[in-house]
Amino acid sequence: MVSAISKLLDRFGGKANGRALKVIGASGQLGYGVPEPALKEGLSREPDFIGADMGSTDIGPYFLGSGDMATAAEQTRRDLRRLLLAARSRDIPLIIGTAGSAGAAPHLKRTLGFVREIAAEEGLHFRLGTIRSDMPRDVVKGAIRAGRVRPLGNIADLTEAEVDASANLVGQAGTEAFIRCLEQDVDVVIAGRACDTGIFAAIPQMLGYPLGPVVHMAKIVECASLCCLPGGRDSILAVLEGDGFVLESMNPARRATPMSVAAHSLYEQADPNVIVEPEGTAQVDRAHYEAVDDRRTRVSGARWVPAAQPTVKLEGSAKVGERAVLLAGSADPRFIEGVRSHVEEVRQVVAELVTDDGVPDYQLSFRVYGIDGVYPWPDPPKVQPREIFVMAECIAPTLDRALAVAKTTKQYLLHHGFPGRLSTSGNLAFPFTPPELVAGAAYRFSAYHVMETDDLAGLFPVEVEML
Numbered sequence: 001m002v003s004a005i006s007k008l009l010d011r012f013g014g015k016a017n018g019r020a021l022k023v024i025g026a027s028g029q030l031g032y033g034v035p036e037p038a039l040k041e042g043l044s045r046e047p048d049f050i051g052a053d054m055g056s057t058d059i060g061p062y063f064l065g066s067g068d069m070a071t072a073a074e075q076t077r078r079d080l081r082r083l084l085l086a087a088r089s090r091d092i093p094l095i096i097g098t099a100g101s102a103g104a105a106p107h108l109k110r111t112l113g114f115v116r117e118i119a120a121e122e123g124l125h126f127r128l129g130t131i132r133s134d135m136p137r138d139v140v141k142g143a144i145r146a147g148r149v150r151p152l153g154n155i156a157d158l159t160e161a162e163v164d165a166s167a168n169l170v171g172q173a174g175t176e177a178f179i180r181c182l183e184q185d186v187d188v189v190i191a192g193r194a195c196d197t198g199i200f201a202a203i204p205q206m207l208g209y210p211l212g213p214v215v216h217m218a219k220i221v222e223c224a225s226l227c228c229l230p231g232g233r234d235s236i237l238a239v240l241e242g243d244g245f246v247l248e249s250m251n252p253a254r255r256a257t258p259m260s261v262a263a264h265s266l267y268e269q270a271d272p273n274v275i276v277e278p279e280g281t282a283q284v285d286r287a288h289y290e291a292v293d294d295r296r297t298r299v300s301g302a303r304w305v306p307a308a309q310p311t312v313k314l315e316g317s318a319k320v321g322e323r324a325v326l327l328a329g330s331a332d333p334r335f336i337e338g339v340r341s342h343v344e345e346v347r348q349v350v351a352e353l354v355t356d357d358g359v360p361d362y363q364l365s366f367r368v369y370g371i372d373g374v375y376p377w378p379d380p381p382k383v384q385p386r387e388i389f390v391m392a393e394c395i396a397p398t399l400d401r402a403l404a405v406a407k408t409t410k411q412y413l414l415h416h417g418f419p420g421r422l423s424t425s426g427n428l429a430f431p432f433t434p435p436e437l438v439a440g441a442a443y444r445f446s447a448y449h450v451m452e453t454d455d456l457a458g459l460f461p462v463e464v465e466m467l
Helices: 004-011 036-044 061-066 073-090 105-122 137-145 160-165 175-182 196-207 211-221 258-266 333-337 339-354 399-414
Strands: 021-025 049-053 094-097 127-131 149-151 168-171 188-191 236-241 244-249 274-277 280-283 288-291 296-300 303-306 311-330 363-369 388-396 436-452 462-466
Touching (some): 021 196, 036 073, 049 073, 049 196, 061 436, 073 094, 094 175, 105 188, 137 149, 137 160, 137 436, 168 436, 175 188, 175 196, 211 236, 211 244, 211 274, 211 280, 211 296, 211 303, 258 288, 311 399, 333 339, 339 363, 339 388, 339 399, 399 436
Parallel strands (some): 021 049, 049 094, 094 188, 127 188
Antiparallel strands (some): 021 236, 127 462, 149 436, 168 311, 236 244, 274 280, 280 303, 288 296, 311 388
16 A cells, blocks of 8 residues: 555655645644634645644643643544544645644553544554654763753753653654654654644655745644634645745635734744754744735745754653642732732741641742732732732642641631731632632643754654554
8 A cells, every 4th residue: 555655755756846735734733623614625725735733831841741631532532533534535644743732652642542543433544653752861861961951941950860850751853753754654643742843844855845944834834823813723724835835724714914924933932033943943034925815925035054963852841749729819908908918927827837847848829810910010000909819829749738738728818817807707709619629730840951962863763553
């Protein structure tokens, strides 16, 4: 049986030859729903392949550490079914990156389980390629000792102890890994943690399209129609040809304009002029955005600069403890006026009550929405809010300990005395009972660093199976 990628390469004679390559970005993040009308319209354009991203660090460290998916299993399965049926009915490659939300071994295992189940139920037969992204810890430790690991942003250097503490430790596979997997003559690729661009850049690179526009296109279409006005998650079509590409949302209500597409460079980028990948960087400072019509924009001018030293972004997550939260509100203007001092006074009281020596073995923090819940404003608002919402979070070694602290906090915040109080109780209003909730295990990012490597292929092994 001839694979989908082999048929695609044969259609192009193995290289671009000035032909247009049609790419469908099916979903900004698989598992949150794929709008059917837009996908159907995209498929009517006879695309050469379909790609979809499935994860991100936007969801925080919990999912990487726990191995759980951020998306609901039922919806994730529905989305996978939709794309598998679409790709196999047209015999075109399907490429999915960052399986199961975070791309570690448990996420990849769960996603592959869904794929195998769907294939069996629907009578689908195809060659499935997988890319594993879990980092060998001895390799990472060796890189730390060699001074080849650096932090991303204003965070501490990575230590061997943090590597050991990580429940899961992954690296972001780049275009190299996707090309290596596709070269195994597969129909479907499911990758662990991966760069979003690799999903969409691998096939164009195999065909010899210029890498600057290829990577620029890949960075935009991985978010589907988010680059449009109004932004959304409907499928998007990119037509790659010559020195540029044309973008068109498959939802007629969304318009890809020069301004909206250019503005997408501000999304997830430390520098809007540079797209950094393991193998190099796409320089987009000279990119040109031109309206084709009121719904389509052509982009050209990006340049590719190969990396002098290949790198891999490392992501690790370590468990901190068990979490309980207290949820409450207040409409008492006197309580609201002094809430910052109130919560600090209660924090001290609770420490004395739940410990023998007043030294907490837990973390108790407060967020007061309406005052400083989203951002730690140094000064109170000029106009006092009519209502506030108080969230107390306790992270402790055990769930029983976390709940004990949260329940004690509730009682003493509810009855806390302060100057001008009119009632001996009722500082707080509870949206439901019990107001203390179990929020599960708490995790933190233990690794968010870049590692130099001389062996990208060795870090991201490829496996192939026939379904």
